[in-house]
Amino acid sequence: MTSTHRRIRVLVAKPGLDGHDRGARVIVSAFRDAGFEVVYTGLHQTPEAIVEAALQEDADVVALSILSGAHMTLLPRVKGLLDESGLGDVLVTGGGIIPETDADSLHSVGIGRLFGPGTHTGDAVAYIREWFASSGRAST
Amino acid sequence: MSDLERAGSLAERCAAGERAALARAISVVEDRRPGFRELLAQVAARGCRGHRTGITGPPGAGKSTLAAALARHWRGAGEEVAIVAVDPTSPYSGGALLGDRVRMAPLQLDRGVFIRSMATRGAGGGLAEAVHDVIDLMEGSGFGRVLLETVGVGQTELGVAAAADTVVLVLTPESGDEVQAMKAGLAEVADVFVVNKSDRPGARALARQLRDAVGLGRRRQGGGLDAAAAGDGTLARTPSGPAAVTTVGERAGALAEEAGAPGWIPPVLAAVATTGEGIAAVAGAIEDHRRGLAGSGALEARRIARAQARIRAAVRAALEAHLGRVAGGGGFAEAARMVAGGRETVYEAAQRLLAAGGILSGDEEP
Ligand code: B12
Ligand SMILES: Nc1nc2c(ncn2[C@@H]2O[C@H](COP(=O)(O)OP(=O)(O)O)[C@@H](O)[C@H]2O)c(=O)[nH]1
Ligand SMILES: [Mg+2]
Numbered sequence: 001m002t003s004t005h006r007r008i009r010v011l012v013a014k015p016g017l018d019g020h021d022r023g024a025r026v027i028v029s030a031f032r033d034a035g036f037e038v039v040y041t042g043l044h045q046t047p048e049a050i051v052e053a054a055l056q057e058d059a060d061v062v063a064l065s066i067l068s069g070a071h072m073t074l075l076p077r078v079k080g081l082l083d084e085s086g087l088g089d090v091l092v093t094g095g096g097i098i099p100e101t102d103a104d105s106l107h108s109v110g111i112g113r114l115f116g117p118g119t120h121t122g123d124a125v126a127y128i129r130e131w132f133a134s135s136g137r138a139s140t
Numbered sequence: 141m142s143d144l145e146r147a148g149s150l151a152e153r154c155a156a157g158e159r160a161a162l163a164r165a166i167s168v169v170e171d172r173r174p175g176f177r178e179l180l181a182q183v184a185a186r187g188c189r190g191h192r193t194g195i196t197g198p199p200g201a202g203k204s205t206l207a208a209a210l211a212r213h214w215r216g217a218g219e220e221v222a223i224v225a226v227d228p229t230s231p232y233s234g235g236a237l238l239g240d241r242v243r244m245a246p247l248q249l250d251r252g253v254f255i256r257s258m259a260t261r262g263a264g265g266g267l268a269e270a271v272h273d274v275i276d277l278m279e280g281s282g283f284g285r286v287l288l289e290t291v292g293v294g295q296t297e298l299g300v301a302a303a304a305d306t307v308v309l310v311l312t313p314e315s316g317d318e319v320q321a322m323k324a325g326l327a328e329v330a331d332v333f334v335v336n337k338s339d340r341p342g343a344r345a346l347a348r349q350l351r352d353a354v355g356l357g358r359r360r361q362g363g364g365l366d367a368a369a370a371g372d373g374t375l376a377r378t379p380s381g382p383a384a385v386t387t388v389g390e391r392a393g394a395l396a397e398e399a400g401a402p403g404w405i406p407p408v409l410a411a412v413a414t415t416g417e418g419i420a421a422v423a424g425a426i427e428d429h430r431r432g433l434a435g436s437g438a439l440e441a442r443r444i445a446r447a448q449a450r451i452r453a454a455v456r457a458a459l460e461a462h463l464g465r466v467a468g469g470g471g472f473a474e475a476a477r478m479v480a481g482g483r484e485t486v487y488e489a490a491q492r493l494l495a496a497g498g499i500l501s502g503d504e505e506p
Contacts, residue, residue: 007234028237034235035234037236038235040237040241041248042245045245049245052248053248055160056163056255057257
């Protein structure tokens with residue numbers, strides 16, 4: 001009785017005081033339609049709450065949607081707390097309004113690809129699938 | 141490390157209250173990963189048992205909000221609470237949207253609460269196949285209260301009853317048609333009825349309908365929901381908050397001996413999960429029911445029935461897997477061609493496959 005294939009579990013969250021949730025909803029639906037198990041936590045999540053939810057849900061991926069402009073503080077904070085909680089191998093990715101130069105410095109602290117306006121959801125799905133396949137998680 | 145050793149250390153870390161270990165253990169069990177049987181055996185050996193409350197009802201009735209409110213109530217009493225929230229897997233993609241945490245946000249940082257979302261992954265009854273095992277893990281990790289949220293009220297969706305000690309059915313003033321449709325079976329379905337969203341019109345009418353269906357009409361002594369509801373059909377604010385249809389004493393008095401269930405008459409309670417009104421009464425009814433079960437020996441009977449259903453399911457799954465290995469896709473496909481071509485009946489094919497699998501000898505009837 002072995003499972004056919006391992007489902008990818010993605011936690012989608014909106015950190016901070018940011019009411020723009022259209023993009024997050026689009027992403028959530030796309031991820032579900034791609035066969036992911038998507039845990040959506042809703043608006044106004046603190047980094048602490050996001051990391052605790054990722055821990056309880058044993059998420060493979062934490063996907064953050066942020067359009068408020070506070071990404072330079074909130075995203076590194078989420079990544080830092082994940083590392084502190086022993087979840088350093090969880091992929092942190094995301095999207096929203098994040099200028100290119102900011103994205104570069106976010107990558108340098110271990111955050112994965114970030115997707116801006118006009119993103120084809122298929123690109124984000126493919127990115128997560130590829131990461132998952134190469135992460136070694138598929139066989140755990 | 142062997143599967144057994146790995147399972148042992150994971151079980152130990154769970155018992156020590158390590159939340160990441162419980163989270164990982166749940167995944168191991170949910171995915172049926174190597175070592176999951178050993179893990180469950182290690183956890184079962186600890187013999188931790190709590191009380192399992194199932195919360196079911198139609199989508200949007202307020203199950204998640206009620207679960208969060210109940211969890212807060214029990215946290216106030218110093219209890220640790222684990223919540224499993226089950227949502228449906230999409231039959232098209234195999235993916236799932238697990239959105240129950242949105243309503244549970246206030247509990248997110250409380251270390252005495254552990255919330256896990258699960259997808260049904262194709263299991264029937266609105267219940268994920270592994271949900272029982274997941275609850276075992278939570279109890280083995282020290283959670284004395286487990287809340288299980290599932291979707292649906294249709295007859296096939298009521299598998300929740302099998303997994304819980306106490307089943308709460310959440311309805312809203314808009315649920316009239318559903319109540320009508322399942323009138324006859326309603327009382328067998330749940331141990332506690334909650335008319336949630338009683339801040340909206342129609343709560344009184346629904347409660348009356350429920351009360352009739354459950355057979356409370358005859359027993360109502362004064363008070364009741366007619367008194368609890370204001371003329372406009374919304375809930376009246378009595379000094380103690382929304383009133384219960386039956387009092388605690390009435391419910392306790394109703395605990396007579398009766399076949400199967402211990403003569404429990406399911407109370408119908410009004411609540412507003414978003415504000416917490418009526419939640420104490422719901423928690424009280426769950427506690428009354430738990431006590432009634434324990435006192436009458438029905439709790440043990442429920443556990444035995446639950447174990448029996450789980451064993452049957454495990455045996456069935458193992459048999460099918462075994463047959464699949466022996467007959468292989470080819471064996472089944474060949475048999476299907478024979479049957480479709482009229483060269484063999486379905487029963488002959490089944491018997492042949494069972495015999496090939498060593499489950500039946502050639503001349504034995506299935
Ligand atoms: C619609 C909108 C609103 C709506 C939001 C409705 C809602 N419920 O979402 C309303 C009117 C409420 C609103 C309000 C405000 N807004 Co506004 N809003 C927009 C607008 C025009 C479009 C956003 C949108 O919904 N796009 C459609 C969705 C589908 O696209 P998306 O969110 O970009 O998501 C895509 C990608 O970014 C990516 N993606 C996004 N998240 C994720 C996550 C993951 C994991 C992945 C992989 C990909 C991904 O994939 C998605 C699909 O392609 C943008 C401008 C713009 N062109 O982006 C401004 C904009 C975001 N808003 C802005 C501002 C300033 C505000 C207000 C502060 C305005 C004010 N002063 O009142 C308020 C704040 C509200 C709040 N509480 O936070 C600014 C933000 C500036 C900044 N970050 O520096 C923008 C950029 C406008 C601007 N140019 O100034 N807004
Ligand atoms: N007016 C009102 N709304 C409620 C009440 N309880 C829940 N809700 C709302 O009903 C919606 C669905 O609630 P949710 O708990 O997600 O329902 P579920 O699908 O059964 O889990 C949410 O918007 C809640 O805020 C209530 O008592 N009164
Ligand atoms: Mg829910």
